[in-house]
Amino acid sequence: MEVQTRSGPGGVADGGVFTSKACMNCGATQNLLKCSRCHQAWFCSVQCQKAYWPFHKSVCRRNDFADAIESTEPKFASWMRKHGKIAVLKDDEVERLERASKSGNGTKREDVMRSMYGRADPKPLAPSYTPEDLRRMGEAQERRALEAPGTASIADAAWAAIDIPRDLGLDCGPYKWCQTQAQVFVYVKLPPQPFSKYSAFGKSSKVEVMLEPTAMRVSWGGEELLGGELCREIKCDESTWFVSDGVVELALLKRYRRGLAYAKGETNANTYWKSVFANPEEKEALQVNHPPSKYYDTEWRMEEGGDGGGPGTARRSRR
Template sequence: MAAVARDDEAEIRECSNCGETRDLLKCSRCQSAWFCSVKCQKAYWPFHKAICYRNEFADATQASEPKFARWMRKHQKLAVLKDDEVDRLERASVATTGPSRNEVMDSMYNRIQPKPRGPTFSAEEMIAMRKQADEEMLQGRLACSRTRAWEEICLPPEMGMDCGHYKWYQNQSFVELAFPLPEHTQPKEVQVVLAPSIIEVRMGMRTPLKGQLFADIKVEESTWYVQDSLLSIQLLKRNRRGHYANGSDNAGTFWKSILRKAPEKEQLQLEYPPSAYYNSYIEPEAVPAHRMLTGKAKRTRSSNARQS
């Protein structure tokens, strides 16, 4: 009963440094020490700093149970865990070669939710993790941009087709192709080689298209560029509306595939050109050709390709 009586006694207030009992101020951090002046507080700090820290559990119970909060501050460290769990953590911390016992157990005391603190990282590690997160976010945005740009390419019926790894479309003057760049492929790794009857497309170590064209082209007026993670190629037909080859007519300007020996799945299965083809774009004098891709094209790489 005596011990209970002492716990219920009023808190003893005196300066921890000089013993003064008048005009005292409580330490705002630990809420358990009193000082009569800033001078005494500074003088006593070398002795007080070892036990001066916030007790979040005591702070939370101060208003409703001040005596219990004072008891917790008096006993300094209080683990809100069962005794067998505390013993288990102590044994585990001593047995391992990782964090010391103090590092494990100190992180459990004086906290409303007594869970071990998470790992700490150096400034260099934080910078590296932030850089990695930024790169992952950028790659995600590029992938979304690549997918959106690819899906926005619209192909008129029977005047082109989606071949899976590329799409192509034609009118009476031009043939246009679009290739999605493989992930992590830079524009400088893209090369397009054009000849009057040959095309070769290289993207890093990949060659998605190579072979003899369905019909000849004018190399000096054909071009290519990279935009929005897409490779766009524009080929000017040599045999086109208003510039027919000998013995050819308008129907003879129609391409059924990009390559002369293309697989059957990459060929238009048409005996005659569709009627919409004869109303499609015609090359005027000194006016740039219509492009399949919409928006402003920033030419990152072009080719007035060499003629063989």
């Protein structure tokens, strides 16, 4: 039994298969050019192509795979276009489709198919994330960077930049301190945190500082980092603190200091602190019997706007 194919104008069969080389609009056979998109339909002029476009657009499809191999395998490319084959998948690409079919969540089979079909070199779809997913991934990346060995954080660099003058203070490990004739500067390094945890002004909302005339305490998120009874009194109302680059910097104004008053029977030599806290461990106290001569050259005129000239001031001025 003979089966006949019913053709439309210009030699196109029902279903969009082109059967002859003729203008799709007027049937002309001279001076023909292919459709630049599907490479299947022929037209004799731009006018004919525009006139026939409302009918042609339903079957006009780009075939990237056929376009890629047409220069080396024109017959195979023509066969793919003629039979509507839009992709040739390798085994690993078929496995991707099968995994997507069995997946309960994530990328669906239809999405994977759209990413493959019509492409000479199918690639996996790029993952899609919600703003919350992106925020969590960013924090995780920052956390890994902070925990990576040999990686210096902003806080590490700021901490290393604090230079304590000999015999005017100590590096006690968890904290550093130094002094002038008017103030005692204490530096406490905060636990590692992603940079986003610090506000634009450098002060973290998790830091709490308690100052009393004879005691002080520095806490981070409810956990005490440093605290105890001070070795000498301070004027807590005129003492200050702030957070910069992950380091808490405290400027404690001495209660008895040069230019103001000394305790009964004391001199300027008694304003020299050998430690921050009373009853310190040996490693937290200066092992000297008398103040060094350079102590008497340090800043003491607080009423003229000086802030004691501590290393924290010098470090801030270099930034």
